[in-house]
Amino acid sequence: MAIAEARRFGFALERASKRYGAVVALNHVDIDFSAGSTTALIGSSGSGKSTVLRLLLGLDYPDEGTVRVDGQPLGPSKVLELRRRVGYVIQEGGLFPHLTLSGNLALLPRYLGWRAQHVQQRAEELAALTHLPLDVLDRYPAELSGGQRQRVALMRALMVDPDALLLDEPLGALDPIVRHELQDELKRIFAQIGKTVIIVTHDLAEAAWFADRLVLMRDGAIVQDGTLQDLLDRPAEPFVTRFVEAQRRLPEVRS
Amino acid sequence: MGRCLMLLVLLLVPVFAQSTPVRIGSKVFTESVILGELAKATAQQAGVDAVHQRELGGTSVLWKALQQGDIDVYSEYTGTITHELLKNVAPDADIPTLRARLQPLGIGITDSLGFNNTYAVGMLADKAAQRHISRLSDLAAHPELRFGFSNEFIDRVDGWPGIRQRYALPQTQVRGLDHALSYRAVASGAVDAIDLYSTDAEIPYYHLRTLDDDRHYFPRYEAVYLYRLALAQSAPQFVTALQKLAGRIDENTMRQMNAKVKLHGMKEDVVVAAFLGIRADTRADKGLAARLLQTSIEHIKLVMLSLGLAVLLAIPLGILAARLKRLGQVVIGLTGILQTVPSLAMFVFMIPVFGIGTWPAIAALFLYSLLPIVRNTHAGLVGIAPELRESAAAMGLPRGVRLRWIELPLATRSILAGIKTAAVINVGTATLAALIGAGGYGQPILTGIRLDNIGLILEGAIPAAILALLAQGVFEGIERWLTPRGLRLQARQ
Structure with missing residues (x-):
């Protein structure tokens, strides 16, 4: 177990803020991704979930706050080495x-x-x-x-x-059947490789399928961090319920 | 880059080293070329080796080249020296005055060769004789005469308005004419008198009489040779022979020589040989194929060297511009400004740095080639989709590796298109390089324009057009060959 532990590592953002021009992408965000965990970041477009991944990879640096990888603050000198230890998949591949x-x-x-x-x-x-x-x-x-x-x-x-895998809407551009098929496969692969995984999606069902821990974001801040059950039963604010209910179910059809 | 510079220096050394023969220059009009040939034949008679770099553009090119020692001799006119070359000198300064003013510049001047090539007014010789007109002042007694003057002559203060006042001319029928048509107009009797240059070849051809400027209204344009005073040490016998040409060519003789070349298609060296009473050296005459081979080699050399050097500098500049936004705008702006410099001016600007001949032409073409390549390299790199750029960065590859393995291959098409544009522009612009002595397809074009010889013009224009098409084709082939198959597949979708 100790050996396996050494091969994986966790990430953290501490009071991280990022602004793109006038747009605040992240506003003093604190979040921890422990080694070996699988986390889904959810939220509408522009909520800051992709920015979290970009900061973790050192593709951007926070205006304020710190990014920690394996407990160490991330700086430009270590960024190339870090990226080689992290796999990154984006929407269009x-x-x-x-x-x-x-x-x-x-x-x-x-x-x-x-x-x-x-x-x-x-x-x-x-x-x-x-x-x-x-x-x-x-x-x-x-x-x-x-x-x-x-x-x-x-x-x-x-x-x-790599020791970790970051995926930014990896299935966002696929048709439903292929998407469904790949959701199954990805889940199996995540279980097989046992790495730290962070997946960004705007689909609640997909998020819940991949991860026990869901992090819901809005306007650059974390609204709620918990399980699907937490989001359903103990919404931190009305927006959580609105987001959950916005996922469309199939209409009732008379049989 | 350092190796390139060394290569440049190595290539330049022989150019500077073989300065032994006397170098004679001429402007791009027939009289100047004839006088250039005359100087060359004179040198050879005096036992001095000489080369004639003919049709080197206009006054500014020749004057700069002479001052810098790229040529040793050329023929000039006193009016041009007082108006354009020297500052603060009286417009009617005599030759001894000019000699004193030129000496500090290291330049000598011969006495007048014997003719004054200035503005003049001419009439059909018969008509003038009938009316006993031989001088401009005689015109005052014939108010019924109709004048056809070139538009420039009508407008210039020192043209028609000036002579009308000086000679109190009463004529009212004055028409503006295109200079090319005015000879025919006077020959057909449509007008009675026209303006002309006093040594125009057409004067004897149309049997015209130039009227004496008896009140000395027109500035004097006495023909002289300007030469580097250093020649007095290196080739004293040539300077002596050159000075002996003074006073030997009167206006009529010069007109006849101009006419033989311009109207009767004789070669300048043959005309000069006849004047000197020697045999022309015709060994150097070449057939069409040999001429084409030579101009092609010269032209292709200009294009390839300038383009090659431009690629070496422009691609790194384009990469730099894509990487550093602010600097990029400056670089693209500067290369853009270079592009707006008129071609002829660009060639002339290069003379102080590189002299005349191939290298200044290559330098000018090099500068012109930069913009399309820099801009397309920049556009190709910044045009890469952000997600691809990001994916490359997220892999953890260092910048240099990303550039070589991913970004430059993705920008290949755009970069090659830039090089292609530069090549095609270069082929066209290089035809002007003949004006600063670089040869190429521009040489027959210049001679053809000067002699009004369509055949000669085509001898340069057709190969230039073919070469441009060829360059286009070759680069399209290279583009197909170098563009990765995956990109072509992608483009098809």
Whole structure:
């Protein structure tokens, strides 16, 4: 257990604020993501949930407050090393169109000096994990379906076996059937790899499917941090109920 | 970059080293080219090796080149020296005065070659004889005469308004004419007198008589040679021979020589040889194929070297501009300003730095090539979708690696399109490089325009157009070859 613990790490924001021009993206946010936990950040667009991920990755720095990774404050000197230990997946996958899938997967390993054989072996392992057919690896992103692209994006994030996985609306652009299928697979993968996972989504059902801990955000602040049950039974403020009820159920149909 | 600079220096050394033959320059009009050939033949007669760099643009190019020692001799007119080259000198200063003023500049001046190429008024010789008109003052007695003057001459204070006042001319029928048409107008009798330059080739051709400026109204434009005083040490026999040409060419002789070249299609060196009573050296005459080969090599060299150097500087500048926003705007602004400098002015600006010939032309073309490449590199890089840029950054790859593996490949198309634009612009602009002695397709075009010879113009214009198309085609091929397949697939969707 102690060994496994050392391979994972947690994140924290302490009184973190971030402003983009006149827009306040985060307003004195305190939040902790413990090692090995799975957390879903939910909220409407512009609530600041993506900004949390950007700060944790050092893609932006807070105007005020501190970002802690593994207990240490995050600064520019450590940021590249941190990013290599964190996998990051975004909505449209962020695959580079000029490279084949293999080329996309090989980018970071190649920089780290892996042998081609090692890269290939790891790609095959991950293809098995994400249920991606091996023969598509020689294709370009433009030749894939949206679902396949997201699988490859996840593979790319996992290539060098990172300690944490940050996902920003990873399934947001997919059609419902593919989305449903990938939700199942992602949940299985999260359980299998046992890493610190933070997933951003605006879909409450999806959030509850992936994580026990839900963090609801609005206007750059955390509204409620708890389980689905907490949100349903003990809403911190009326907005929580409004957000929960805004998720549409199927209309009643007479049978 | 350092290696490039070294290469530049190495390439320049031979240019500076072989300064032994006397270098003669001429402006881009026939009389100047003939006088250039005359100086060259004179040098050779005196046993001095000489080269003639013909059709080097206008006065400013020749004057700068002479002052800097890029050429040793060229022919000039006293009126031009007093009006344009020297400051604070009386417009009618005589040659000894000019000689005293030029000496501190290290430049010598011969005495007048014997003719004055200034504004004049001309009539058909028959008509003038019938009416006993030989001087401008004779016109006052013939108020019925109709004048056809070029528009510039009518407007200039020292043109028609001035002579009308000086000579108290009573004529009222004065029409503005295009100079190219005025000879035909006077020959057909549509007008009785026109303005002209006193050594125009058309004067003998149309049997015109130029009227004496007996009240000395027009400024004197005596033909002289300007030469570097250093020649007195390095080639004294040539300077002596050059000075002996003074007084040997009268207006009529010059007109005849101009006419032989301009109207009868004779070559300048043949005309000069006939004047000197020697045999023309025709060994250097080349056939069309050999001429085309030479101009093509010169032209392609100009384009390739300038473009190559521009790529080396412009791509890093474009990268820098994309990375540092504020600096980027400055860089793009500056290269944009370079683009607005008129081409001829740009070539002339390069003379003080690089002299005349190939290198100033390459420098000017290089500066013109910067903007399209810098701008397209910048646009290609900043145009990369933010999510791709972010994904690259989030991977933990250092900036340099991101640039080489991800950002530059994604910007390939845009960068190549910029290089293509620069190449096509360069092929066209390089035709002007002939004006500063760089040769290329501009050379036959200049000569063709000067001699009104469509064939010669096409000899430069057609290959230039073909080369532009070729450059376009080659770069489109390179673009196809270098653009990653994944990007082409993406573009198709």
